[in-house]
Amino acid sequence: MHLTWQPPQNYRSRPVAVLGAGVLGRRIACIWASAGYDVRIRDPSPEQRADCTAYIQANVHSYGQKTSQSPGTFEAFEDIEATVSHAWLVIEAVPEKLELKIATFAQLEAVAPQDCILASNSSSYKTSEMIEKVSDATKARILNMHYYMPPECMIVELMTDGYTDEGIFPFMVDRSKEAATLPYVARKQSTGFIFNRLWAAIKREVLTMLAEGVSVPEEIDSMWTEMFIKSQNLPCALMDKIGLDTVAFIESHYVHERGLSPEKTVNFLKQNYLDHGKLGTKSEHGGLYPSAAKQKPPSNSATKPRILALDVGLCAATWTTTSGEVLELSSKGKIQRVLVPSQPLPDGIVVDTSNDRMFWTCMGVPGKDDGAVYSANLDGSDIRTVVPQGGVNTPKQITLDDEAKKLYFCDREGCRVFRCNTDGSDLEVLIDRRDVKDVQGNSAIFNWCVGITVAPKFGKFYWTQKGPSKGGNGRIFSASITTPQGQTARSREDVQLVFGGLPEPIDLELDEESNILYWTDRGEYPYGNSLNKAQLDQSGLPASASEKKYDVITRNLKEAIGLKLDLQNGHIYLTDLGGSIYRCDLDGGDKEKIHSDDYRAFTGIALF
Structure with a gap:
């Protein structure tokens, strides 16, 4: 009788064992120790054992910055039985000799716990080649678990031995994520796994070009940098953008010229995609990726949204003025792909769900009239300039009036609020505060316009003026929405102060059903670095008669910026310049950090 696979009992209190204390073995051990697991390492060499424990001692805390766990214990052994006793996971990283690996798994079957998962770090051999001396029951708990070179590369590839119980894979995916690694599962056995096959193809073609005298190493590497590293083009997404019919046509030429088999290129595309109208991003049926329309969740049921977030680029490892990116993340906060790279300080983003397009602002160099507004399909294709450079200074948050199909955005250093059609036409200045001074005669920074939201039900739009940094002004x-007749953006008399004396308000959102205004504030504690809300009355002004009139509902953000309501699921999404994305309830409760990266600084956020 077949029994459903069960995770190893009490695995969190049991050790992880690593066989081999060499360059990769000690790094694998450090990964698991950084996730709070007790780790045992086995190596016959005293020198290797000493070097391994010294490496973990020196590096486990830096690895642990990604796991947020207190490190587990670690110890090196010569005896294999002492190493694997009570272990829930054993990873062999012994020398790449097939006979040695076959003998190792046979020995592990005899000495390791019967519920222990047995893995090989081998990149040269499939585990199906290592299991000839173990029972069928043991084969079901063996798999490949191939690491690259931590901590620079935190990828791990998981692959079946042909008998591995399917339940092991989601379990090990979750455990790998605990250890701050990015797990990828090969759907079937494959020599070289996933990445090494990609690299093999690239390497093979590069060597062929060099042998034929087509190019030289410097030119090949330079072109790769421009086409793939700087532009961050992804192979499958790029084929969809080019068009799968065009890809098939090009491959057909190679097939005829080089005498290649079309089975896994042209024929594969024709049978699985082209014959079904799946041509890529230009097709409503999609291509290698589903079409944007099919990806969009239905509007009549509660679904977990996908996230668009802007990384302004200020914390990039190698910073330039165009380090910004438009990112797509899953509802759990995992980055799926870079949709638009090389952006000059992107800040605000909004989605027009009726047309499956996103719009975002780029600040450019603050103080110069080089800001711009762009749009693209939700997969990053068909990028268009909506408001070109030269028309605005530092555009910030952007929002959309869905019914009127009008974009609203603030211009910070320009001290203005703009509106235009979604194609950029009919650009008009709604608010111009460049000449407005406060009671002390100050202007400029006191009139920097940042966040904006529009409320057609009130016939109003709202915007923030942040004042000096942490200034409490x-x-x-x-x-x-309609400028009073005979008045201008500078002279209009319908401007009303909704709230004053705030630490440093940034982005705005309005729940029109409940008449609640939300905003982020990146000012000083205790009221800054917060999410705030205020109840509005039927005229769109504060309903409370109290002096404060608003509530701080979430605190302890790190330079709070982006804000997006998910009313369908009762959530709010937030971003900060500290590299974090958060989700909380509409009352600020149950706040959780769904993404964190010290090398990113997030600004705008949108959902679709």
Whole structure:
């Protein structure tokens, strides 16, 4: 009778065993120790054992910055039985000799616990080649678990031995994520796994070009840098952008010229995609990726949204003025792909779900009229300039009036609020505060316009003026969607102060059903670095008669910026310049950090 696979009992209190204390073995051990697991390492060499424990001692805390766990214990052994006793996971990283690996798994079957998962770090051999001396029951708990070179590369590839119980894979995916590694599962056995096959193809073609005298190493590497590293083109997404019919046509030429088999290129594309109208991003049926329309969740049921977030680029490992990126993340906060790379300080983003397009602002160099607004399909294709450089200074948050199909955005250093059609036409200035001074005669920074939201039900739009950094002089204003007759952006008399004396308000969102205004504030504690809300009355002004009139509902953000309501699921999504993305309830409760990266600084956020 077949029994459903069960995870090793009490695995969290049991050790992870690593066989081999060499360059990779000690790094694998350090990964698991950084996740709070007790680790045992076995190596016959005293020198290797000493070097291994010294490496873990020196590096486990830096590895642990990604896991947020207190390190587990670690110890090196000569005896294999002492190493694997009570272990829930054993990873062999012994020398790449097939006979040795076959003998190792036979020995592990005899001395390791019967519920222990047995893995090989081999990149040269499939585990199906290592299991000839073990029973069928043991074969079901053996798999490949191939690491690259931590901590620079935290990828791990998982692959079946042909008998591995399917339940092991989701379990080990979750455990790998605990240890801050990125797990990828090969759907079937494959010599070289996933990445090494990609690399093999690239390597083979590069060597062929060099042998034929087509190019030289410097030119090949330079072109790769421009086409793939700087532009961050991804192979499958790029084929969809080019068009799978065009890809098939090009491959047909290679097939005829080089005498290649079309089975796994042209024929594969024709049978699985082209014959079904799946041509890529230009097709409503999609291509290698589903079409944007099919990816969009239905509007009549509660679904977990996908996330678009802007990395302004200020924390990039190698910073330039165009280090910014438009990113797509899963609802759990995992980055799926870079949709648009090389952006000059992107700040605000909004999605037009009716047309499956996103719009975002780029600040450019603050103080110069080089800001711009762009749009693209939700997969990053068909990028268009909506507002070109030269028309605005430092565009910030952007929002959309769905019914009127009008974009609203703030211009920080320009001290203005703009509106235009979604194609950029009819660009108009709604608010111009460049000449407005406060009671002390100050202007400029006191009138920097940052966040914006529009409320057609009130016939108003709202915007923030953040004031000096941490200055406690931030304000939120409102004005009519329609400029009063005979008045201008500078002279209009319908501007109303909604809130004053705020630490440093940034982005705005409005729940029109409940008349609740939300905003982020990156000002000083205790009221800054927070998420705030205020109840509005039927005229769109604060409903509370109290002096404060608003509530701080979530605190302890790190330079709070982006804000997006998910009313369908009762959630709010937030970003900060500290590299984190959060999700909380509409009352600020149950806040969780769904993404964190010290090398990113997030600004705008949108959902679709």
